Amino acid sequence: xxxxxxxxxxxxxxxxxxxxxxxxxxxxxxxxxxxxxxxxxxxxxxxxxxxxxxxxxxxxxxxxxxxxxxxxxxxxxxxxxxxxxxxxxxxxxxxxxxxxxxxxxxxxxxxxxxxxxxxxxxxxxxxxxxxxxxxxxxxxxxxxxxxxxxxxxxxxxxxxxxxxxxxxxxxxxxxxxxxxxxxxxxxxxxxxxxxxxxxxxxxxxxxxxxxxxxxxxxxxxxxxxxxxxxxxxxxxxxxxxxxxxxxxxx
Numbered sequence: 001x002x003x004x005x006x007x008x009x010x011x012x013x014x015x016x017x018x019x020x021x022x023x024x025x026x027x028x029x030x031x032x033x034x035x036x037x038x039x040x041x042x043x044x045x046x047x048x049x050x051x052x053x054x055x056x057x058x059x060x061x062x063x064x065x066x067x068x069x070x071x072x073x074x075x076x077x078x079x080x081x082x083x084x085x086x087x088x089x090x091x092x093x094x095x096x097x098x099x100x101x102x103x104x105x106x107x108x109x110x111x112x113x114x115x116x117x118x119x120x121x122x123x124x125x126x127x128x129x130x131x132x133x134x135x136x137x138x139x140x141x142x143x144x145x146x147x148x149x150x151x152x153x154x155x156x157x158x159x160x161x162x163x164x165x166x167x168x169x170x171x172x173x174x175x176x177x178x179x180x181x182x183x184x185x186x187x188x189x190x191x192x193x194x195x196x197x198x199x200x201x202x203x204x205x206x207x208x209x210x211x212x213x214x215x216x217x218x219x220x221x222x223x224x225x226x227x228x229x230x231x232x233x234x235x236x237x238x239x240x241x242x243x244x245x246x247x248x249x250x
Contacts (some may be wrong), residue, residue, distance in 0.1 A: 008069060030053065037088070044084050049077045054130060067110065074099070074114050082116050098122040100136050125188040132185055140189030144198060148183055151201045154178040155165045160210045162198055178205050187241050190234030 028222050034055075041058070052059040062077050066071035070151065085092055099114060099121055114121040125131060126135040126142050133143040135230060141144045154177045158170060165173070203218040222229055242249065 006026055008017070041081075041084060044080050045077060049075065059129065070110055071110075073236065078114050079114055080119070081189060092116075094119050094121070098123050098124045098127065100127050102138065103135065132188065140192050141194045141198050143189055144175045144192070144194040148197055149200065150181055151178060151198060151205075155201060155205050155208060158205055162208055162211065167209060171227075174205060174209060174225075174227070178202070179227075182230065183237065185231075188232050190230065195230060195234075204241070 037055060038058075041053065045051060045060070050061040050063075054063065058081070060077055060081065062070070062073050064073050082092055084149045094116075099112075101110070101112060101123060112123070126133055128134075133146050134139075135142050154174075157177065158173065161171060161173070182202065204214075206212075206218050206221045206225060207214065207229060209214060209225060213216075214219060
C-alpha cells in the first residue's frame with residue numbers, strides 16, 4: 001500500500017503470501033520452525049522499509065519524503081524481498097500479492113508500477129490485514145460493511161435459541177459471538193459515522209436477550225445485562241490502549 005501524509009511523506013504497504021517448504025503443513029513444530037526460518041528477513045531492508053510478518057503473510061511498509069525516490073524504493077524493496085525468497089528456497093504467490101496507495105482527502109492518485117520478472121503487481125483500493133479491511137483513505141466503512149452481516153447473523157442466532165436458553169446463557173453467547181466481533185480493533189472504527197449501524201444491531205441483540213419489543217428503550221436493558229453500549233466500549237478500549245502504549249505518547 002502507499003500513503004501520502006500531510007507533510008508530503010509517502011509510504012507504501014505491500015502484502016505478499018509465501019509458499020512454505022521443507023516442513024509439512026499441520027505439524028506441531030511447523031509454525032515455530034517457519035518463524036525461525038524467516039527471522040532474518042527484516043535485515044534485508046533499510047530504515048524506511050518496515051516488514052510486518054504474521055505466520056506466512058509478509059507485509060512491507062515503505063516511506064519516503066520524495067515521491068520520485070519513493071517510487072524507486074517500492075521497486076527496490078520488492079526486488080530485495082524476492083531475491084531473499086529465492087535465496088531461501090521460497091516463492092511469492094503473485095496472485096495474492098498486491099499494494100494499496102494510501103492518501104489523504106483531495107490528493108490526486110499517482111501511478112506506481114511495481115513488477116518482478118515481467119509480472120505486474122496489482123494495485124487495489126483496500127486489503128484485508130489480520131481481520132481488518134484497510135482502505136487507501138484509511139476509512140473504516142468497508143470494514144464495518146463486512147462486519148454488519150456477521151452481526152446480523154449473531155442476532156438471528158440469539159433469536160433462534162432464546163426460547164431454549166436462560167438469560168445468563170444468552171448473555172454468555174452474546175459475549176462469545178456478538179461482542180467478540182464488535183470489540184475486535186474497535187479503536188480504529190468505533191468512532192466513525194458508519195458505526196451507528198453496529199449500535200443498532202447491538203440494541204437489537206440486547207432486546208432479543210431480554211425478550212423486549214423492537215421499539216422498547218434499550219437504556220435500562222444495557223444496565224440490567226451489564227453490557228457496555230458501543231460508544232462506551234469504544235471509550236474504554238481506547239483508554240486501555242493509551243495506558244498500555246503510554247510510552248508512545250509524549
